[in-house]
Amino acid sequence: MARQSLWVFDVQRKVTYKNLSTWYTELREFRPEIPCIVVANKIDADVKMTQKSFNFARKFSLPLYFVSAADGTNVVKLFNDAIRLAVSYKHNSQDFMDEVLQELENFDLEQKEEDVPDQAQRGNTESPSPS
Numbered sequence: 615m616a617r618q619s620l621w622v623f624d625v626q627r628k629v630t631y632k633n634l635s636t637w638y639t640e641l642r643e644f645r646p647e648i649p650c651i652v653v654a655n656k657i658d659a660d661v662k663m664t665q666k667s668f669n670f671a672r673k674f675s676l677p678l679y680f681v682s683a684a685d686g687t688n689v690v691k692l693f694n695d696a697i698r699l700a701v702s703y704k705h706n707s708q709d710f711m712d713e714v715l716q717e718l719e720n721f722d723l724e725q726k727e728e729d730v731p732d733q734a735q736r737g738n739t740e741s742p743s744p745s
């Protein structure tokens with residue numbers, strides 16, 4: 615179940631950036647509160663991009679990380695922060711959809727537990743020993 619969303623684009627390819635606002639608006643219809651982070655990738659290839667404040671992040675007040683997957687700049691920080699946000703969201707979410715999804719997840723786990731016979735049941739399937 616998604617508890618956060620990373621919006622990664624390539625600072626060298628506008629096409630990877632231009633639809634983000636549309637997709638973000640669509641996501642928010644269904645997941646109004648999950649934490650979202652904007653990730654500007656490939657800053658090693660064009661370091662002056664770190665001077666830009668990308669409008670998509672500004673418009674929706676989203677945190678923006680400048681990252682290089684190639685040389686590792688900010689990658690660990692990004693994932694640490696993203697995990698922290700996801701855990702915090704899991705514990706504090708007021709979103710009805712999350713409650714529904716959590717119920718389904720619990721139900722699924724219960725089903726799986728029922729599918730695995732416990733030791734006692736397995737014992738019962740053995741042939742009776744001759745008396």
Ligand SMILES: Nc1nc2c(ncn2[C@@H]2O[C@H](COP(=O)(O)OP(=O)(O)OP(=O)(O)O)[C@@H](O)[C@H]2O)c(=O)[nH]1
Pocket residue numbers: 655656657658659681682683684685
């Ligand atoms: N210089 C640089 N190149 C990168 C970085 N991250 C990915 N690349 C390169 O960008 C290319 C695409 O990377 P992928 O991992 O295939 O990314 P993708 O999102 O699947 O990209 P598409 O195939 O375009 O959909 C590869 O040649 C990577 O080596 C980065 O931070 N810096």
